[in-house]
Amino acid sequence: MSITYNFVGRAAVVTGGAQGIGRAVVEKLIGGGASVAIWDRDKALAERTASELAERGKVVAIGVDVGDYASVERARDETVAALGKVDLLVNSAGIAGPIAKTWEHSPDQWDQVIRVNLTGPYHCCKALVPGMIERNYGRIANIASIAGKEGNPNASAYSASKAGVIGLTKSLGKELATYDIAVNAITPAVAKTAILDQVTQQHIDYMLSKIPRGRLVLVEEIANTIAFMVSEECSFTTGFTFDISGGRATY
Numbered sequence: 001m002s003i004t005y006n007f008v009g010r011a012a013v014v015t016g017g018a019q020g021i022g023r024a025v026v027e028k029l030i031g032g033g034a035s036v037a038i039w040d041r042d043k044a045l046a047e048r049t050a051s052e053l054a055e056r057g058k059v060v061a062i063g064v065d066v067g068d069y070a071s072v073e074r075a076r077d078e079t080v081a082a083l084g085k086v087d088l089l090v091n092s093a094g095i096a097g098p099i100a101k102t103w104e105h106s107p108d109q110w111d112q113v114i115r116v117n118l119t120g121p122y123h124c125c126k127a128l129v130p131g132m133i134e135r136n137y138g139r140i141a142n143i144a145s146i147a148g149k150e151g152n153p154n155a156s157a158y159s160a161s162k163a164g165v166i167g168l169t170k171s172l173g174k175e176l177a178t179y180d181i182a183v184n185a186i187t188p189a190v191a192k193t194a195i196l197d198q199v200t201q202q203h204i205d206y207m208l209s210k211i212p213r214g215r216l217v218l219v220e221e222i223a224n225t226i227a228f229m230v231s232e233e234c235s236f237t238t239g240f241t242f243d244i245s246g247g248r249a250t251y
C-alpha cells in the first residue's frame, strides 16, 4: 500500500493530465480525495481518461492550449464553475520539440517549445495564483526536467524551456512565500510515456546512459514526489527544485 496524502476538499488542475506523468498525478490526487480538472490539448483523450477514473473520484476534462492565455482563462472559468475553486496546480503539459542541433532548430520550432513548456506554466500560474492568494492557500508543482539543469545536446529549446521553469519557480516561490502557498519544481529523468514518440531512439539511449540507476523512472515514482509537493505537509519548502533523476543531478 503506497503512501498518500489527504486531499479531501482540495480542487486540483493537472495540465497534460490526459496521459503520462500528468495522468499518474491525477490518479494519486483522486486517491487522496481531491477533485481534479484535467487540462489538456487533447480533449478527447482527457475525456476518456476522466471517464476511466470516474469511479475513483471526481475528474473533469477541459480542452485547453496552455500556450494561449485566452484559452487558459476560459479553462480556469470552466474549472471554477465545475469545482468551485483551484487549490493545487500541477503543470505537466509539455512537448519535446526538435531533436537537432541548436542552429538547426527553426525559429518557429524554438518558439513553440518555449510557448508550451515555459509560457504555458506562466499562463496557468497567472490565471490561478490570484484565487490562491484570496484564499491564502495553494500548492504549485512545475514539472521541469533534468535537461533543464544539465542541458541535453540536440535538445536546446527543450533544455532552455525547462531551465526557465526552474527560474520561474524560484521567482514565484519568493513572491508568494508569506502566504500558505508553495511553488516547487521537479526534475525527472526519462520516463516511458508518449512524449518519447517525439524523439529518436539514439536520444533516449543517450539520456538513459546518463542515469546512474541504469533504468527509466516510473511515472508513479514521479507522482509520489509530486503528491508530497502539493500536500499540506509541504508547508515550508518553496521555490525549490526536487530531484528525481536517479543520481544524475549533482546539485
Ligand SMILES: NC(=O)c1ccc[n+]([C@@H]2O[C@H](COP(=O)([O-])OP(=O)(O)OC[C@H]3O[C@@H](n4cnc5c(N)ncnc54)[C@H](O)[C@@H]3O)[C@@H](O)[C@H]2O)c1
Pocket: 015, 016, 017, 018, 019, 020, 021, 022, 039, 040, 041, 042, 064, 065, 066, 067, 091, 092, 093, 094, 095, 116, 120, 143, 144, 145, 146, 187, 188, 189, 190, 191, 192, 193, 194, 195, 196
Ligand atoms: N517522460 C519523460 O521522460 C519526461 C522527463 C522529464 C520531464 N518530463 C516532462 O513531464 C511533463 C509530462 O510529460 P509526459 O512524459 O507525461 O508527456 P506525454 O506526452 O505523455 O503527456 C503530455 C500531455 O501534455 C499535453 N499537451 C501538450 N501540449 C499541450 C498544450 N499546449 N496545452 C495543453 N496540453 C498539452 C498532451 O496532449 C499530453 O496529453 C512534460 O512537461 C515533460 O517535458 C517528461
